[in-house]
Amino acid sequence: MAEKLAYWQALNYALDAEMAGDDSVFVLGEDVGLYGGAYRVTEGLYAKYGEWRVRDTPISENSFTGLGVGAAMIGLRPVVEIMTTNFSLLALDAIINMAAKIPFMSGGQFGMPLVVRMPGGVAKSLAAQHSQRLEHTLMNVPGLRIAVPATPQDAYWQLRQAIASDDCIVLLEHELLYGEKGEVDLQAASPPMHQAVVRRTGRDLTIVAYSRMANLAQEAADVLAGEGLDAEVIDLRSLQPIDWDLCEKSLRKTRHLLIVEEDCRFAGAGAEIAATLTERCFDVLAAAPLRLGGLGLPTPFNAALEAVSIPQVDDIVEAARQLSRSPRGT
């Protein structure tokens, strides 16, 4: 029943399924219509659903995202595509001051069935203004929920769940994942939207990662297995809320925690993960948690420097070795 789909296609199927099932779902953003989306996610939808449901917007991020907020207040289900995360900085007023706060400030009178999708991350020589990750900022905003699908199957499930949800959901997609293919079962029951998943079981250490880094962590785990280090890999799938119970369960088994994030390490998602899991598992940890993250640099244009500015598979392998050798190890 499963078919092989690219990540962008899985998102496209999810949009199509939700739009077909509910007239109140509509999509808007730059070049989502006639052009089919900068990353093809909305391909074919304009022809199928027409311009009122697939709206090409001017370059006015704050106002078209705010339009989504207003429409959501009267029960529509807008899916705003911000062409890349970098441009969402211009829409943070709509996302943080409005979408995240209106349900609360109104004493719960209004829902916010709004989805904001944005691709981000370091891709290929896109330079400092086009390589950003924003999870650190969004995670710190009460009222937002954040999904970070790493596989086509999760992209399909989580986008459908996000559209069906009455809360504001931010979907952080990764620019380098759009072309990645994977099995997608369109009929299978989905796990809860914010549940983490163990991608590989192991007993020596736990690697917690999300988005593209979850895939690199799995590759690293394969290398480590060859050296006799058995890593458990957890893909968080969600950054708000975070499935702490699953992480804790794993840590109680492995007693070693390695966190991998692409974002700058300083004050990044990994800092929250390390702090909370240390609070919960201090009694069993055999070593201080190790955080592997991006350098505290704007992303350089030069391709070789860009590559060293974020974790690569080799870096994860090396960090895992280091963790297993740490003084209080075993």
Added chain:
Amino acid sequence: MERDQLRGMVRDLLLARRFEERAGQAYSEGEFGGFLHLYPGEEAVAVGVLHAAEPSDYVVSTYREHVHALVKGVPPGRVMAELYGRRDGCSGGMGGSMHLFDRERRFMGGYAIVGETFPVAIGIAYGIVMRKLSEAVICFFGEGAANQGTFHESLNMAALWRLPVLFVCENNRYQIGTEVHRQSALPEIHKRACAYGMPGENADGMDVLAVHEVAQRMLRGIRAGQGPQLLELNTYRFRGHSMADAGAYRSRAEVESYKRTGPLQRVEQDLVAPVDRLTGSSIALDQTTMQQLRDEVEQIVEAAVAFAEASPAPALSDAWDALDANRRHETLVRPEPRHG
């Protein structure tokens, strides 16, 4: 107009075209990656406007800014080396195609977030007024950027405080794949100037002399303290939005019709001919001169490529240095090496 000046403009038109074609070729050969936004079709805009600029004028531009940098005087080798991500690039290999900077030549940057050029430009202009100088800021932007909030916010402040900015709209009719009538309620961008009590004009952006004439007049007024003005230049890009764009949203016939009346065709038609429209005297360039100019730019561009290829890649320490460039001897916490 002097014949030498005309020759200089034509040379820059040819240089602009050749530089971009060569950059596109190097990109296709895998010499560097990223987004590459090329300028063919729009050359008369940068050349006409910037030949009316003084060296003391500032330029703020977008991600489609190689030609603006070249005409403002940034050496072609330094621009090409930046596209290659090399150490001798004008931004040290840290910025790439979309982020050319040259402080000495008052090239104040290429900005890749649409709508950023406006506030930067009015900030520079504010400083010029505070210092009581007669300089101007030239702020380039695409017609798509006119729908960003910063356009309205910045034009209002510029007019309110009479800041010396020439806002230059490069109206090439497309915002990636979205045609101007599908993004703008009022597609004639210069007409928006009246909302801020600011003069607005438009001109044929394919005609380098027409562009030059209007830009010169506007810039003189701006430097004389008359406040900001908005200039819309109607043009067209012959290539995709970037190298990644196949351009399926517009017909081949449309592209071909613009190519037939492009800025270089106009030069061949109007200038390699007997009479100068502005002075009535003959300043025309002959075919021999044209060939000399073509040979000259070919050499300049090949030298730029050779310079870029010979330049080393920046090291990681260069990246940290770029980040810390302005810290000098400041002690932040305690005197220690910088990066733990």
